[in-house]
Structures are given as structure tokens and as C-alpha cells.
Amino acid sequence: MDAGRYGQRRLPVRSDGASGTLMDGEAVPGGGLGMPLSLDMRERIEALIAPLRSPLSEYGFANLWLFRDRHDYRFVDGDLPHITGRTYDGERHAMPLVSIDAEGAARLLDGVDCLYPLSDDALAQAGFDVRWNDDDADYVYRAEALAKLDGAKAKRAQARAFEAEQAPVAEPLSDANLVSARTVLDGWLADVGRDPDMTDLDACREALARREALGLDGLLVTTGAGEPAAFLLAGTNADGSRVVHFAKGRRVHAGAYPWMFARFAATCGAAIVNFEQDLGKPGFAQAKRALAPMGQLRKYRASKRGGA
Structure with a gap:
């Protein structure tokens, strides 16, 4: 699939000139x-x-x-x-x-x-x-390439170092390990040192609590010693791609992010993984580009x- 053309599809055009109505509100x-x-x-x-x-x-x-x-x-x-x-x-x-x-x-x-x-x-x-x-454009990745961190030399090195040092384990996010995911989220907030209202903390907490009702699934990463290190939550888009809505990790385990993304891509069951937009924030843009996207969707x- 051509990265430059992916997503530049024309919506089918209706000929009936349909108009809108109609709910109480x-x-x-x-x-x-x-x-x-x-x-x-x-x-x-x-x-x-x-x-x-x-x-x-x-x-x-x-x-x-x-x-x-x-x-x-x-x-x-x-x-x-x-x-x-x-x-x-x-x-x-x-x-x-x-x-x-x-x-x-x-x-x-x-x-x-x-x-x-x-x-x-x-x-x-x-x-x-x-x-x-x-700033609105979504970053998209070929799952096969992301699973190997192809083209992402620095992130691949981080993931390998994390694997060698911590012997990490990835498991599906579930009720049984939800406490560990919340521990990561609390630690992430402490690491970033920002006012919670200036982050997506509340939305992430709600996603964890309502993941089944929203059709979300995810991964939890722990170290070999059992320390919660990172988690992600993802959904499935209308075109069958997987969309990563939240990814949180502890700063002390920098390599947990690329290691987790690679594991998710290898098992997500889709050809394309979407990491959403960068909102014009340089840090977000740098992190997404470092994973070697196939392109962006305008x-x-x-x-x-x-x-x-």
C-alpha cells in the first residue's frame, strides 16, 4: 500500500440531497x-x-x-x-x-x-x-514494520535494552491486572509533573474503566520482577485499522514504550496501526516520527x- 495515498479516499457521493433532522435536544x-x-x-x-x-x-x-x-x-x-x-x-x-x-x-x-x-x-x-x-494529521504505521521497529533504529535499540535488562512480560489488559495499569497511570502523572487538568488523565481513567463498553482492548507490560511498566489501550476503526488511544509508561523504563508497541503490532490482527495526531506538540511529533510511520493522514x- 502506498503510504502517500493511504487514507486519501473519496467518500461516496449521495444523489438524494438528504437533509438533517431530529432528536430531542x-x-x-x-x-x-x-x-x-x-x-x-x-x-x-x-x-x-x-x-x-x-x-x-x-x-x-x-x-x-x-x-x-x-x-x-x-x-x-x-x-x-x-x-x-x-x-x-x-x-x-x-x-x-x-x-x-x-x-x-x-x-x-x-x-x-x-x-x-x-x-x-x-x-x-x-x-x-x-x-x-x-497538527490534525494521524500517524499511521504498517503493523508488520512496527512489530520489528523497522526504520526506527533508536527505538529498536531502546526496546532491546529494556528487554535485556528487565525481561519484560506483556499480557492482555483485563480486570485481573487493571490495578497495575492504574499504578502505571498514577506514576506517569507523577513523572510528567503537570496539572492533571492539562493532561488526558481523566479520559484515560474512563477508558480503563469502560474499556469493554467502548470496545477497547490493550496490553500491560511488567518487568520480570513484576513491576508495572507500561500499558496501552486501542480500538478498531471503521476501516479495520487499530487505533492506539492511550499509551502510558514510567519514565524510568524508557524502552518500555517501543517494546510494547512492537508487541502490540505483532498481535493486533490488523495491517495498519494508527497513533492519532500530534496536536502540534513537538514532543508528540518527535515520538511518533521516531517510530518510522508509513505516512500521515490529512x-x-x-x-x-x-x-x-
């Missing part, structure tokens, strides 16, 4: 009513997302649920189902949950800044302004030309 753009996300919406939203087979990390219920407060996500059902929310840089957006035509795009854009995230720039041909922000934003 607060008024939102497109003539509909939006409701805050709830767990009982998972089946409906996943059924809508599945035919799109979008590779973007937002197109999974777990991602939407866990960051519902951060982005003020609301669900609008009806004949033009969509999610409304706010991007990390503050733009109010609508996220289509079905394929749309130009008329549907125009209706969704009433009262929002943009449609986002879109996996291609097809709406540019219909007269819309289409742009992207590199997330396009479409808006009415000239702000009309």
Missing part, C-alpha cells in the same frame, strides 16, 4: 437537534460509520465518547446524521456520519465553521473551500467559499 446546524453522547448511542453510531470505512481516528465511537467533553460533541440523527463539535483550535464543526453531496454539505455548514474531519478534498470540486491543518476541513 438542543438546536444545531442543518435543521436538526443534537444530543450529548451517551453509551447507548454506540450501536447506532457504529452502524452509521461502518459503511464509510474512514481511516481517520475520529471515526470510531470510543474516540468520540472519550473526548466528548473536550470537543463538546453532540449527535444528530435522522436522514443526514452527523456529530457537531469543536476542533482543538476552536472551530465549530460538523462531522458527517454518512456520505454527502454538495447540498447536504451546504446544509450542515449552516451555523458551523467547517465540515471536519474529511478524508479527502472532493468538496473542493463542488465549490467549497477545503484546507487542512498538519484531515480536511470544508467550508463555504468566502465565508458565505
Whole structure:
């Protein structure tokens, strides 16, 4: 698969000019009513997302649920189902949950800044302004390469050193070892030394607690001496790729991260692993690039030309 083209798929275009309605809740753009996300919406939203087979990390219920407060996500059902929310840089957006035509795009854009995230720039041909922000782009990896840390010389060396020094063990995350994962999370917070409100601590705690309800699974890494060292939580995206939502580890075991990522990639059952975006943070970008991604997936934003 060509890394430069992966994910640049065109959403199928509908010819029926479907419009939106309709749940009890607060008024939102497109003539509909939006409701805050709830767990009982998972089946409906996943059924809508599945035919799109979008590779973007937002197109999974777990991602939407866990960051519902951060982005003020609301669900609008009806004949033009969509999610409304706010991007990390503050733009109010609508996220289509079905394929749309130009008329549907125009209706969704009433009262929002943009449609986002879109996996291609097809709406540019219909007269819309289409742009992207590199900070939004997902990092994607071939699982086969990540399992061997191919192209990631420094990370491979770290993983080998960790394996030689600690004789680590990886096991599926479960109720039986959840306490150990929470111990890692608490230690990670102490290591980073930041205000919890400035981190994803709460979302990660919720993901651990609700992992089965959200369709998440993961790995816990312990040293040979039984010390919890790292864990990750991942979901499955609409296109079958695996999306790593959280990865936490203790600073004293720097090699635990690449060792864990390689083990996960080798056993995840997918060809592609998505590590989400870097949010424009240099540390995140450096860490993701050091693992030798196959490429990045742009997330396009479409808006009415000239702000009309």
C-alpha cells in the first residue's frame, strides 16, 4: 500500500440531497437537534460509520465518547446524521456520519465553521473551500514494520535494552491486572509533573474503566520482577485499522514504550496501526516520527467559499 495515498479516499457521493433532522435536544446546524453522547448511542453510531470505512481516528465511537467533553460533541440523527463539535483550535464543526453531496454539505455548514474531519478534498470540486491543518494529521504505521521497529533504529535499540535488562512480560489488559495499569497511570502523572487538568488523565481513567463498553482492548507490560511498566489501550476503526488511544509508561523504563508497541503490532490482527495526531506538540511529533510511520493522514476541513 502506498503510504502517500493511504487514507486519501473519496467518500461516496449521495444523489438524494438528504437533509438533517431530529432528536430531542438542543438546536444545531442543518435543521436538526443534537444530543450529548451517551453509551447507548454506540450501536447506532457504529452502524452509521461502518459503511464509510474512514481511516481517520475520529471515526470510531470510543474516540468520540472519550473526548466528548473536550470537543463538546453532540449527535444528530435522522436522514443526514452527523456529530457537531469543536476542533482543538476552536472551530465549530460538523462531522458527517454518512456520505454527502454538495447540498447536504451546504446544509450542515449552516451555523458551523467547517465540515471536519474529511478524508479527502472532493468538496473542493463542488465549490467549497477545503484546507487542512498538519497538527490534525494521524500517524499511521504498517503493523508488520512496527512489530520489528523497522526504520526506527533508536527505538529498536531502546526496546532491546529494556528487554535485556528487565525481561519484560506483556499480557492482555483485563480486570485481573487493571490495578497495575492504574499504578502505571498514577506514576506517569507523577513523572510528567503537570496539572492533571492539562493532561488526558481523566479520559484515560474512563477508558480503563469502560474499556469493554467502548470496545477497547490493550496490553500491560511488567518487568520480570513484576513491576508495572507500561500499558496501552486501542480500538478498531471503521476501516479495520487499530487505533492506539492511550499509551502510558514510567519514565524510568524508557524502552518500555517501543517494546510494547512492537508487541502490540505483532498481535493486533490488523495491517495498519494508527497513533492519532500530534496536536502540534513537538514532543508528540518527535515520538511518533521516531517510530518510522508509513505516512500521515490529512484531515480536511470544508467550508463555504468566502465565508458565505
